[in-house]
Amino acid sequence: MWFETLFSYPADAFATGTFLFANVVRPLWWLIAAGVVTAAITGSVITGVRTRSLAGWQRTVIAGLQVAVAVGVIGLLAGPALQTTTLQPGANNIAVLIDTSGSMSFPNTSGDGGQTRLNAAIDLLQQRLTPGLSDLAEVALFTFNTSAVRRTVGYTAAHGPAAIEPTEAETNLIASTASVLDSFKGAPLAAVIVLSDGADNGDNSGANMAALTAHGVPVHTIGFGPHLLPGEVQLADVQLAADAPPRSQVTARLVIEHTASGEAVVRVRDGGSLLAARRVRLSSNTPTVRTEIVFDSGSTGIRELTFELTPPPGDVLAENNQIKRLLTVNERRRRFLYLEGEPRWEYKFIRRAVAGDEVLELVSWLRTTDRKTYRQGVANEDELADGFPRDLETLYGYDVIVLGSLAATSFTETQHVWLESFVAERGGSLLVLAGRESLTDGGWDVTPLAAALPISLDRDATPTYRPVSGTVRPTRDGLVSPLTQLADVEGGDAWATLPPLGDYQRLGALKPAATTLLEVMHGGTPSPLLVTQPYGLGTTAVLATATTWRWQMRTPPDDPRHGLFWRQLLRQLAETAQRPRNVSLTMDGGGIVVRASVRNKLFEPAANVAANAVITHPDRSETRLNLTPGDLPGVLAARYVPSAPGIYRVDVNIEDPTGKETITRFIRTGAQNREFFRPVQNEPLLRRMAEATGGRYWTPDDVTGLTAALTFASSGIRTVELLPLWHMPALFGLLMLLKLGEWVLRRAWGRV
Amino acid sequence: MRLVLIAALTLLTQALFALVANAASEIPSTIEVNVFTDLTEVNLTRVEYDSLGGRGREYYVFEGRVWLRWETDYPQAEYNFAKRLRQLTRMNPAVSPTRRRLTDDDLGDFPLIFMSDVGYANFSTEEEDALRAYLENGGFLWVDDFWGDAEWASLERFMRGVLPGNRWREISIDHPIFHTVFEMEEMPQIPAESFAGWGGTSEPPGAHKYPAGSLAHASMRGYFDDDGRLMVIGTHNTDVADGWERESYGSWYFERFSTKSYRLGVNVYTYVLTH
Incomplete structure (x- = not known):
């Protein structure tokens, strides 16, 4: 308001307009006039009787002020003006979208009770926006939640909307806005105004936002709802693999968002059965807490799991403390290749640990003498007949590779490159065990695999592998990692009561992305024992011991920990390995998105792929x-809008040049209303949406500039206007200030 | 006169026996060979056990020293075998052998244990329980150098206490245990070096527990767990460890018997380390 008082026009006029002098036909004459006046004033001041006694710099100041005033007057005579465009009244449309989704029924402020967000939006539209908008353009009112609907009944230009009822539907902000923009194709649309809390459940990714931008119409957003709900705790997200092997440890990653402090408890239930529980400390310093909970997958079948959050006292909304997820438990075999350089006990007991496992299929290759090898678990006589997979395709057929005490010289240069690409490009998992010929002692520091390992391999004059006794304990990461779960055997003492290990291989420095899951205590000093890191598409791990067999031989016969450790470790490493064909189901704005990723045997995006879903x-x-090809190579997708809530089974039939496969996934729709999640205003999304389209984000308390912004914006049918500036109060004020300054100086210097 | 002669001979025999017994007590029956257990190595472990019956049964005298039954061929057999394992394979055996009783707390640190000459063995209930737990954990027992029916019956009686309800089975030559490293076509019969000079491969029945029955053919017999995995083998009517111990007693013994002992030993150890 102050800007318009001083400068006669809104700031948007200056931002969009072009400055010019309306009376200037021959600029040269005007410049000559300005020069003559300047020279005359300067000469008068320098030679004048009244200023003769002043110092040189004082005369310069006086002359400068007088010249500035004279030039200002000449400038006003030249007719300063702004050339801009404004909306042509009555020739345009302005679309106004009011969010009627479930979250708009929540209070507009953080206190109890009070006006709902929807009512606040209606009030704003009726009382402050409608009169100004109606003067500018034809207002088209829409309400939206999962989609937008034009409202023609109950709206008057004079008073705005009436009788707009809230719904319990979810919000699809971007898609709804885009559909409104689409509906005006061919019709002049000056702007879109969205009144919403921004609590979106649709796809507001960059691609969708870009599609919105492409319309070239500014979208102005007005945000409702509080930015903070004190005491509110919500289970914001649960990330869980779509499927898991039977009787395996499954890790769910939970995101808790809160404005509280205290202790919360998260639980996983399968129907009425409690699978796992975990306490989580909430601190006001960390509004987002990420935690993990590990539970047993159980037997084969479909599990509908409920993740519950019990918040500390003071929680505002109870509806956002529970999330349901589906988990498919199936017996999908994973192959792992164990290459060992010497007959030793670790080899025997690893084989025993995974024998009969429903998931793991072990193929092992052992060098028994310098010239002889011993193969176990091979599918046929040809498998590993040459000691190492003959080609990359065969190597990529395994999900996990375990390297035992095997010198780097056991492999050719090409095989070393393959091992590295097995992790980086195929996305497999590789585990290195300790041994006389492992890691640096085996000369692996000069191989391509050295770059992939989570530790540095520094050449050492002394052997790094030695017999030494040490007890094992999990690190903080290890306590929650699915690779190292023994907790359901003996509670918290499961690790502490294991027999000590009898060896250790000194490891080099940990790389930045490395995570230590287990450490071993030697005389009170911890050393890293199990270290992992992501590398390329895959994972590498180093286990700096080869005497875990003591956990089997030095415990009672019914103690399952040794077998559990190895099955868990290898299963999880297999789980993280990429699969050549994969299917994912996600919900997007009420639709099920089916996405199939298909790679060939070299794990390159597959060509000539066809896929359909039942x-x-x-x-x-x-x-x-x-399914049709998507944006990424090797990815096909389709979208399906379900008609009723429930569990949907999706069988995706994939056919590529290497064969056919059907992958089955399940998804539940309409299980819970996501409107209760993130119940505060999502101002960042509203801002992003506005800025991406050339609009602006507004608060309900300050929408006075909205009309001006629409008037001077560049969209819609417009007329050219010349706005004179000579009467601008700011200019007159400036000239007055210059003269006043000269007078004050003259008084001060005694030369009035 | 005849009675006097008999009495005199009896006294003389007793005196000689006492003399030998006293001399034997001055000879250390075993050599302390391993004071530190390196678990990064494959330890060759001999089981120490008690026998009954006095001289000739509980112990015997040979080459100037007294041997308790469990000590037969120990430790020279293990020294030599470790050396050959290192030469012939990529195994990393401990240089010095280890000996343990079945009831020792750290028996589990030795997943393969070796027992010899068990014909007169007397195991306690505690030893039976300890061996049962050891085998259930994945440990492996190799029993060697017991000949004839009576000595087999002694082992079988012990194993009935260890693994009630479990029956031994003959292990034929096509079993993988005979083919892990070296291809073997028959179960070798290795006689003690002192009997090998007689020309055959067997030992005389009189040298073994009565009734010995036939000692003509060597065999490998085994006990399997519920998953079909071997837990115990008995190399019957053969003395594999003597082939290791006596490898340097003339080239003919080495070439004819020790090589077979080593081939079988390498195969068995490799098998146990891989199954």
């Missing part, structure tokens, strides 16, 4: 749809 509804009826 969707089985909760009532057992079926829908078939084809």
Whole structure:
């Protein structure tokens, strides 16, 4: 308001307009006039009787002030003006979208009770926006939640909307806005105004935002709802693999967002059975807490898991403390290749630990003498007949490789490159065990694999592998890692009561991305024992011992910890390995997005792929749809909008040049209303949406500039206007200040 | 006169026996060979046990020293075998052998234990329980150098206490244990070096527990767990460890018997380390 008082026009006029002098036809004459006046004033001041006694710099100041005033007057005579465009009244449309999703029923402020966000939006539109908007353009009112609907009934230009009722539906902010923009194609649309809390459940990714930007129409957003709900705790997200092997440890990653402090408890339930529970400390310093909870996958089948959060006292919304997820437990075999350089006990007991496992299929190759090898678990006579997989395709057929006490010279240069690419490009997992010929002692420091390992291999004059007794304990990361879970055997003492190890291989410095999961205590000093890191598409790990067999031989026969440790470690390493064909199901704005990723045997994006999906509804009826190539190579996708809530089975049939495969996934729709999650205003999204389209984010308390912003914006049908500036109070004030300054100086210097 | 002669001979025999017994007590029956257990190595471990019956049964005198039954071929057999394992394979055996009783707390640190000459063995219930737990954990027992029916019956009686309800089975030559490193076509019969000079491969029945029955053919017999994995083998009517111990007693013994002992030993150890 102050800006307009001083400068006669809104700031948007200056931001969009072009400055010019309306009376200037021959600029040269005006310049000559300005020069003559300047020279005359300067000469008068320098030679004048009244200023003769002043110092040189004082005369310069006086002359400068007088010249500035004279030039200002000449400038006003030249007719300063702004050339800009404004909306042509009555020729344009302005679309106003009011969010009626579930979260708009929540209070507009953080206190109890009070006006809802929807009512606050309606009030704002009726009382402060509608009169000004109606003068500018034809206002088209829409309400939206999962989609937008034009409201023609109950709206008057004079008073705005009436009788807009809240819904319990979810929000699809970007798609709804885009559909409104689409509906005006061919019609002049000056702007879109969105009144929302920004609590979006749709896809507001960069790609969708870019599609919005492409319309070239500014979207102005007005945000409702508080930015903070004191005491509110919500289970914001649960990340869980779509499937898992039976009787394996599954890790779910939980995100808790809160404005509270105290202790919360998270639980996982399968129906009425409690699978796992964990306490989580909430601190006001960390509004987002990420934690993990590990539970047993159970037997084969589909599990509908409920993740519950019990917050500390003071929670505002109870509806956002629970999330349901589906987990498919199936017996999918994973192959791992164990290459060992010497007959030793660790080899025997690892083999025993995984024997009969439903998931792990062990193929091992052991060098028994310098010239002889011993193969176990091979599928046929050809497998590993040459000691190492003959080609990359065969190597990539394994999910995990375990390297034992085997010197680097055991492999050719090409095989070393393959080992590195097995991790980096195939996305496999590789575990290195300690031994006389492992790591640096085996000369691995000069191989390509050295770059992939989570520790530095520094050449050492002394052997790094030695017999030494040490007890094992998990690190903080190890306590929650699915690779190192023994907790359900003996509670917290499961690690402490294990027999000490009998060896250790000194490791080099840990790399920046490395995570230590287990450490071993030697005389009170911890040393890293199990270290992992992601590398390329895969994972590498180093276990700096080869005497875990003591955990089997020095415990009672019914103690399962040794077997559990190895099965868990290898299963999880296998789980992180990439699969050549994979299918994911996600919900997007009420639709199920089916995405199939297909790679060939060299794990490159596959060509000539066809895929279709058979969707089985909760009532057992079926829908078939084809998947079409997506943005990424080797990825096909389709979207399906379910008609009713429930569990949907999706069988995706993939066919590529190497064969056919059907992958089955399950997804539950409409299990819970996501509107209760993140119940505060999502100002960043509203800002991003506005800025991406050339609009602006506004608060309800300060929308006075909205009309001006629409008037001077560049979209819609517009007229050119010349706005004179000579009467601008700011200019007159400036000239007055210059003269006043000269007078004050003259008084001070005694030369009035 | 005849009675006097008999009495005199009896006294003379007793005196000689006492003399030998006293002399034997001055000879250390075993050599302390291992004071530190290096678990990064494959330790060759001999089981120490008690026998009954006095001289000739509980112990015997040979080459100027008294041997308790469990000590037969120990430790020279293990010294030589470790050396050959290192030469022939990529195994990393401990240089010095280890000996343990079945009831020792750290028996589990030795996943393969070796027992010899068990014909007169007398095991306690505690030893049976300890061996049962050891085997259930994945440990492996190799029993060698017991000949004839009576000595087999002695082992079988012990194993009935260790693994009730479990029956031994003959291990045929096509079992992988005979082919892990060296291809073997028959179960070798290795006689003690002192009997090998007679020309055959067997030992005389009189040298073993009565009734010995036939000692003509060597065999490997085994006890398996519920998953079909071997837990115990008995190399019956053969003395594999003597082939290791006596490898340097003339080239003919080495070439004819020790090589077979080593081939079988390498195969068995490799098998146990891989299954």
